[in-house]
Amino acid sequence: MMPLLEIAKLKTVLNTGSAPIHAVDGLELKIFKGETFALLGESGCGKSMTALSIMRLLPEIAEIIEGHIKLDGNDLLLLPETDMRKVRGKRISMIFQEPMLSLNPVMTIASQIKEVLKQHFILHHTHLHKRILELLQQVGIPDAPRRMTEFPFQFSGGMKQRVMIAMALAGEPELLIADEPTTALDVTIQAQVLDLMRDLQQRTHMAILLITHDLGVVAEIAHRIAVMYAGEIIETATCKDFFQQPAHPYSQKLFAALPERAKRNQGLAVISGNVPLLSQAFQGCRFAERCDHAWELCRQTVPEWIEITPGHRVKCHLFSKEKRSEYQVNRTEKQTTSSVETYQPTHHQDSALLNVTNLKIHFPIYQGLLRHTAGYVKAVDGISLTITSGKTLALVGESGCGKTTVGKGICLLIPVTEGSVQFNGSELTGLPRHQLRKKRTEFQIIFQDPYSSLNPRMRIIDILEEGMNALTPDDPHRIKPEQPLSSYQKENRIDELLQRVGLPPEAKWRYPHEFSGGQRQRIAIARALAVNPKLLICDEPTSALDVSVQAQILNLLRTLQQNLGLAYLFITHNISVVEYLADEVAVMYLGRIVEKGYVDEILNTPKHPYTQALLSSVPAIEATSKRPNRTHLKGELPSPANTPSGCYFHPRCPYVMPICRKIYPEKSTFSPTHSAHCYLYSQNQNSA
Numbered sequence: 001m002m003p004l005l006e007i008a009k010l011k012t013v014l015n016t017g018s019a020p021i022h023a024v025d026g027l028e029l030k031i032f033k034g035e036t037f038a039l040l041g042e043s044g045c046g047k048s049m050t051a052l053s054i055m056r057l058l059p060e061i062a063e064i065i066e067g068h069i070k071l072d073g074n075d076l077l078l079l080p081e082t083d084m085r086k087v088r089g090k091r092i093s094m095i096f097q098e099p100m101l102s103l104n105p106v107m108t109i110a111s112q113i114k115e116v117l118k119q120h121f122i123l124h125h126t127h128l129h130k131r132i133l134e135l136l137q138q139v140g141i142p143d144a145p146r147r148m149t150e151f152p153f154q155f156s157g158g159m160k161q162r163v164m165i166a167m168a169l170a171g172e173p174e175l176l177i178a179d180e181p182t183t184a185l186d187v188t189i190q191a192q193v194l195d196l197m198r199d200l201q202q203r204t205h206m207a208i209l210l211i212t213h214d215l216g217v218v219a220e221i222a223h224r225i226a227v228m229y230a231g232e233i234i235e236t237a238t239c240k241d242f243f244q245q246p247a248h249p250y251s252q253k254l255f256a257a258l259p260e261r262a263k264r265n266q267g268l269a270v271i272s273g274n275v276p277l278l279s280q281a282f283q284g285c286r287f288a289e290r291c292d293h294a295w296e297l298c299r300q301t302v303p304e305w306i307e308i309t310p311g312h313r314v315k316c317h318l319f320s321k322e323k324r325s326e327y328q329v330n331r332t333e334k335q336t337t338s339s340v341e342t343y344q345p346t347h348h349q350d351s352a353l354l355n356v357t358n359l360k361i362h363f364p365i366y367q368g369l370l371r372h373t374a375g376y377v378k379a380v381d382g383i384s385l386t387i388t389s390g391k392t393l394a395l396v397g398e399s400g401c402g403k404t405t406v407g408k409g410i411c412l413l414i415p416v417t418e419g420s421v422q423f424n425g426s427e428l429t430g431l432p433r434h435q436l437r438k439k440r441t442e443f444q445i446i447f448q449d450p451y452s453s454l455n456p457r458m459r460i461i462d463i464l465e466e467g468m469n470a471l472t473p474d475d476p477h478r479i480k481p482e483q484p485l486s487s488y489q490k491e492n493r494i495d496e497l498l499q500r501v502g503l504p505p506e507a508k509w510r511y512p513h514e515f516s517g518g519q520r521q522r523i524a525i526a527r528a529l530a531v532n533p534k535l536l537i538c539d540e541p542t543s544a545l546d547v548s549v550q551a552q553i554l555n556l557l558r559t560l561q562q563n564l565g566l567a568y569l570f571i572t573h574n575i576s577v578v579e580y581l582a583d584e585v586a587v588m589y590l591g592r593i594v595e596k597g598y599v600d601e602i603l604n605t606p607k608h609p610y611t612q613a614l615l616s617s618v619p620a621i622e623a624t625s626k627r628p629n630r631t632h633l634k635g636e637l638p639s640p641a642n643t644p645s646g647c648y649f650h651p652r653c654p655y656v657m658p659i660c661r662k663i664y665p666e667k668s669t670f671s672p673t674h675s676a677h678c679y680l681y682s683q684n685q686n687s688a
Helices: 047-055 081-087 109-120 125-138 157-169 187-204 215-221 239-244 249-256 296-300 321-333 403-410 433-442 460-471 487-500 505-509 517-529 547-564 575-581 599-604 609-616
Strands: 005-014 021-031 036-040 062-071 092-095 175-179 207-212 224-229 232-238 305-309 312-315 352-367 372-388 392-396 418-423 443-446 535-539 567-572 584-589 592-598 667-671 674-677
Touching: 005 047, 021 036, 021 047, 021 062, 021 232, 036 215, 047 062, 047 092, 047 175, 047 207, 092 157, 109 125, 109 157, 125 157, 157 187, 187 207, 187 215, 187 609, 207 215, 215 239, 224 239, 224 249, 232 239, 232 249, 249 547, 352 403, 352 567, 372 392, 372 403, 372 567, 372 584, 372 592, 392 403, 392 575, 403 443, 403 535, 403 567, 433 443, 443 517, 460 487, 460 505, 460 517, 487 505, 487 517, 517 547, 547 567, 547 575, 567 575, 575 599, 584 599, 584 609, 592 599, 592 609
Parallel strands: 036 207, 036 224, 092 175, 175 207, 392 567, 392 584, 443 535, 535 567
Antiparallel strands: 005 021, 005 062, 224 232, 232 312, 305 312, 352 372, 352 418, 584 592, 592 674, 667 674
16 A cells, blocks of 8 residues: 655754754655554654654754655655645644644634635635634534634633644645644543544544654554654554564663552663764664663664564664674673662651641632722632642642642742641741741742743852842751851752752753753752752643653652652642652642542542543553543533532533532542542542
């Protein structure tokens, strides 16, 4: 069968600096009609540059110097730009990774979709309006007639991604390129987007090139897989073969870096080092410097393609029969196995470090010239939680449910409407500013995007010193606590902090833009540690990181907790991270906690329908763990400015009863530590 897309010997270079960067170096792949082809790999491996090469949307400094990109046998690289414009959006469409950067902020959603339709079809105004509505309804945008006249900033992340999909589908493409389409989405929205792509593919027989680093997403939707590393593909296989037996050491490392419950008491395997510079000339295997199995041959000779089973090929000397004996001799002489750290379970503390009671954070909605209060956004609507020293409480839920607002409210970074926040027995709400500043040395927050939270004009030494100067911590290394640290002592302290988070001391002289995403997150953690806190509030610290970098950050957080006795409030939507890191879990929906308990109680016996839907939406990697009764949530989170009557979850609940629409349910208790708010169980009494 003839492939829909065929790429042969593709080379794309970036002409920057003294030497060109070979972002894509000899890439070859084939995609057939109706299949989903997944391209896996770390950031910096060339995945997105491959997609831009196919679309011929390369930046000015980039050029394709060799190869072919054939669509139905026609080489796209030979087409003039006028003809290529007819291909883009019509025959090939692309969903970009960051929808907010891809959508025009000053145009309505309808206007942006209309641009695509007018480019490729001749439609009357009435038909244009009807088609836009169809597309928005097709991708699950609620209240499409009203929302089509709104602007991108009025949409949530998941809704913006759906709009991007609607624009990509407007031209009825034969090939859809999806570049990390679900990276920053909640598991519920991610499940909806994957279901949508799967459904559209079945109906239109569209091919999909899925670019991602999420193995769970790949397992859910892909038919064939290619693993990319340092500009080239190093392994290809069917989805089934790849997940049953990944062959290349790099692929095996990606699996070993995944967090899961079975690894709770041990560190995650990490891939040492970084993706090599693509401006250098490679002699041997590009993964050799990071590989546990590499020997001299790997550094001198480029491996050839070897077919392990029909359709499963790998570029690795380990699978060459001629080289296998040489490898065994080398392994006898020098063992290079990687080890992981083991963690001792911390003993449960009886006394609470943080005690939050009936916390409410409401934001007024102003209207009119005189800005009178027309209502309130109930971002946090009466939550209570407790965290003990040395323990981790995971706060999970969809975007927009108020998780980040809880974190900021605990730190008193935003005003609290009502409720109590007690830290170490001291009430924080109502404290004068100067007293609250002193207390802030004991609790710190790590934000989701480290690049946005680090001043780009300040060196790392200045960023870390700023917190130390602002909060003047009682440093354990200080001989006389009443005296401030000298410049020499501060620099030594900064060196210690950087080494503690796995960065060299000389990194302090560099700027944030000179670091990778994972390294910037380490700097954000070091800044939080600079004032010796007892509690860290971690707001999605690993959401946009590769699995290998995520493993490094999770290992770091576990080690810090083990050594320093830190407590964590871990805000996340990644259930795999919750399984690995959390001691307790609180499930949040529309400003309220609907279920909480120990991690095993929540994950093994979820009671609330929302918790069940969250867990059901998590992509399953192993075939044996596929859940037969998957229940994906329908619709969107209601607006916190107009909360439903009764149980807030009732508009989306499959088990809704008349009473659910009238009165919010009281707490149902299943054990001393496990409770939920749901009418499916007896109220205010023990229930099995």
